[in-house]
Structure formats: C-alpha cells, structure tokens
Amino acid sequence: MNEFRNTKILVVGGAGFVGSNLVMALLGCEPREVLVVDNLLSAESSNVPDSPAVRFVEGSITNDAILRDLPTDLDYAFHLATFHGNQNSMADPLADHENNTLTTLKLYERLRHFSSLKRVVYSSAGCTVAEKTFDKANATTEDAPVSLWLDSPYQISKIIGEYYSNYYFKQHKLPVVKARFQNVYGPREILGAGKWRGTVATIWRNVIPTFVYQSLKQMALPVENGGIASRDFIYAEDVAQGLMCCATRGTPGGTYNIASGQETTIFELANLINDLTGNPTAIAMAEKRPWDRSGKRYGATETAKSAIGFAAKVDLNDGLERTIAWTRQNLARIEACMSRHSGHLHAPAKAA
Numbered sequence: 001m002n003e004f005r006n007t008k009i010l011v012v013g014g015a016g017f018v019g020s021n022l023v024m025a026l027l028g029c030e031p032r033e034v035l036v037v038d039n040l041l042s043a044e045s046s047n048v049p050d051s052p053a054v055r056f057v058e059g060s061i062t063n064d065a066i067l068r069d070l071p072t073d074l075d076y077a078f079h080l081a082t083f084h085g086n087q088n089s090m091a092d093p094l095a096d097h098e099n100n101t102l103t104t105l106k107l108y109e110r111l112r113h114f115s116s117l118k119r120v121v122y123s124s125a126g127c128t129v130a131e132k133t134f135d136k137a138n139a140t141t142e143d144a145p146v147s148l149w150l151d152s153p154y155q156i157s158k159i160i161g162e163y164y165s166n167y168y169f170k171q172h173k174l175p176v177v178k179a180r181f182q183n184v185y186g187p188r189e190i191l192g193a194g195k196w197r198g199t200v201a202t203i204w205r206n207v208i209p210t211f212v213y214q215s216l217k218q219m220a221l222p223v224e225n226g227g228i229a230s231r232d233f234i235y236a237e238d239v240a241q242g243l244m245c246c247a248t249r250g251t252p253g254g255t256y257n258i259a260s261g262q263e264t265t266i267f268e269l270a271n272l273i274n275d276l277t278g279n280p281t282a283i284a285m286a287e288k289r290p291w292d293r294s295g296k297r298y299g300a301t302e303t304a305k306s307a308i309g310f311a312a313k314v315d316l317n318d319g320l321e322r323t324i325a326w327t328r329q330n331l332a333r334i335e336a337c338m339s340r341h342s343g344h345l346h347a348p349a350k351a352a
Contacts, residue, residue, distance in 0.1 A: 001086050001244055003247075003337060004030075004031050004076070004247075005030045006030065008032050011026075011036050011037070012079050013080035014079045015047045016082075018239055020303070021187075021237060024240070025240040029244075030053075031053060033053055033054075034055070035055050035071065035074075036055065037081075040195070041099060042083070060099070061106065062102050062103055065098070070110060074111075075117065075118050076247050077117060078121045078243060078247070083096040083100050083197070083347055085205075086127075088198055089153035093153040093256065096153040106159070112168055112174045117175060117293075119252070121167075121177050121178075122179065124159070124161060124180045125158045126182045127170065129147075130297035132151075133294070134145075134295035137230060137298055141300040142257055142303050169252055174252075177241055177250035177254055178254065178255040182257070183232060184234055184235075184236055185319065186326075188236065189209045191203055191338050192250075192337035193205075193337050202344070203344070211269065211273045212273055212323055215274050215276075216327060218279050220281045221283050222286045224286045226267065227266040227285075228296070228298045229295045231269075232263060232297065232298035233260060237259050238258075238260070242308075242312075243258070245309055249307070251307070256304045257300055258299075259299025259300070262298065262316065272316070272320065276317075309323065
C-alpha cells in the first residue's frame with residue numbers, strides 16, 4: 001500500500017503475535033519509521049522485526065514518560081495492546097483493566113493533540129458482540145447489539161475501548177477506526193510468551209497454537225462439550241492486511257469486521273490438525289467451559305469487502321499447513337518460553 005511509504009507509524013503491542021505480523025507487513029511498504037511500544041507482558045522482544053526502520057520501546061503505553069516522548073508527527077497509529085485473553089482477565093480483572101481499558105484511555109488522551117494523524121486503528125474483538133448461543137450461529141454484523149451480560153472482563157474492556165473510540169472521534173475528531181477481530185491464528189504466536197498472568201492460558205493461549213503443538217507432540221487434543229463450539233479462524237497475514245485497509249480506507253468512527261466469514265467447529269478443527277500432523281492419538285473429550293456462552297460464532301464480511309476492500313485470502317487448510325511448518329521450525333523457541341512457567345504447567349486449559 002503506497003499510503004504507508006515514507007510515513008511514521010506507531011504500533012502499540014507491536015511485539016505481540018498480531019502486532020509483529022502487522023509490523024512485518026508495514027515494512028514491505030517502506031515507511032520512514034515504525035515505532036513499536038510493548039511491555040512484553042504477553043509477547044517476546046524476539047518477535048520485533050530487525051530493521052533500521054523499526055524502533056522498539058519496551059514499556060506500557062500507560063507510562064507517562066513513554067506517552068510524552070511519542071513523536072507528534074505520527075501519520076498512523078495502531079492500538080493492539082491487550083491483556084490476553086478471557087481466562088486471564090477473569091483471574092485478574094484489575095490487570096485486564098490496566099492493560100486494556102487504561103491503555104486505550106491514556107493513549108487517546110495523548111493522541112488527540114496530534115494534528116498529523118490520518119488514522120488511529122483500534123483492535124476490538126468479535127466475541128464482544130457475538131450472539132450468546134450454542135444453537136445455529138448467524139454471521140455477526142458490525143451493527144450487532146451489545147449484550148449487557150458479557151462473559152469476561154476481557155470482553156468488557158474491549159467494548160469499552162470501542163466506546164472510548166467513538167467518544168474521542170465525536171468529541172475530539174480523533175480519526176479512530178475500529179477493527180473487530182475474529183479468532184486470529186498463524187506464525188509468530190508463541191506458547192508461553194511473556195510473563196505469568198495467573199492461569200495456564202498464559203502457556204496454552206489460543207486453540208490453534210495449542211492444538212498444533214500438542215498434535216505435533218502426539219498428545220490428545222482436549223475438545224470440550226463435544227466440540228460443537230464454532231469459531232471464525234482468520235490467518236495473521238490476512239489480519240495485518242485488514243488492519244492496513246482500516247487505516248487507509250476506513251471511515252473515522254467506523255467499525256469493520258476482520259473475519260474470514262467461515263464457520264468451523266472445534267471438533268472439525270481438531271480432526272483437521274491431527275490429519276495434517278499425522279497425530280495418531282485420539283481426541284480427548286472434556287466438559288464445557290462453564291463461563292463461555294458464545295458457543296457458536298462467525299463474522300459477516302460484506303461491509304469490510306464493500307467499504308475498505310478487505311477479504312481474507314488464506315483458507316484454513318493452507319493457513320494451518322503454514323502454521324504447522326512454522327511451529328516445527330520454532331519448537332525450541334516455543335519450548336524455551338513454555339519452560340519459564342514450568343512450575344505452573346498443568347493439564348492443558350484450551351481457549352478458543
């Protein structure tokens with residue numbers, strides 16, 4: 001995208017899984033500088049691309065000194081900082097507030113004074129507006145109603161971030177565009193990345209990296225509630241392109257699903273991963289997670305296609321093959337991160 005050439009870009013959370021994939025994509029557009037700010041709570045500094053155009057600042061975007069030192073001539077800002085994810089947020093709601101809600105508020109309060117900003121892109125989550133159902137899912141649209149009964153502090157903080165995005169756009173003309181992710185997967189998601197955050201989800205993280213690792217180790221994949229839950233899985237490189245489309249084509253104040261539009265059950269996913277890795281171990285059935293009510297969901301894609309020209313290109317089979325290959329190549333790196341939490345390593349607690 002030529003719009004990013006010779007620009008100055010801020011990526012908050014740029015050492016994380018999604019953020020580092022975005023930084024890699026941005027570098028291909030020849031920006032003048034990409035400033036990465038990340039406190040490495042759930043990320044690794046080794047994920048930050050080695051490039052003369054990248055400047056890495058370790059710390060939270062809530063740090064007043066870091067906020068004060070942000071260059072005022074930024075062209076674009078991507079706010080991807082998060083407290084990953086649902087289960088960790090339930091274990092420590094205050095940490096979720098500090099790393100999700102407070103990051104958004106303090107960042108926006110600083111950025112509203114920057115007159116050069118073309119767009120600020122906020123990363124939200126599809127689970128915040130998905131219908132709470134284990135019956136047939138309907139595609140979640142951008143204008144879906146928001147329930148007052150969300151399942152976790154993570155979901156609450158993500159929708160609060162959307163509210164602040166709307167407020168700062170309306171009140172201060174901050175050109176915020178909201179990118180609502182579905183379930184992102186792909187290379188650079190490292191099991192055990194960052195610091196211990198209170199639950200084994202620190203290690204096992206999302207369902208695809210967990211299943212891929214366990215399957216490569218010929219472990220039994222834990223499938224809950226008969227595997228009837230469904231998700232919309234979207235490859236990380238597609239998400240990076242979706243974020244860039246939000247920045248260059250999104251209407252300030254607008255919301256866009258970054259989704260594949262394809263619904264896949266967890267049972268189907270487990271069998272596909274086992275087939276691709278050659279894992280002979282049978283699936284292990286487990287009980288339903290008692291807190292999770294949004295059992296089946298996937299995102300509508302029509303608005304993103306028509307308004308910002310975004311459509312996912314990598315299908316699930318291809319994306320899983322690439323993710324499995326990356327995981328094989330990076331097993332030593334992944335296991336080194338996991339080993340830091342060896343005192344907490346129990347039976348896998350899978351998150352979808």
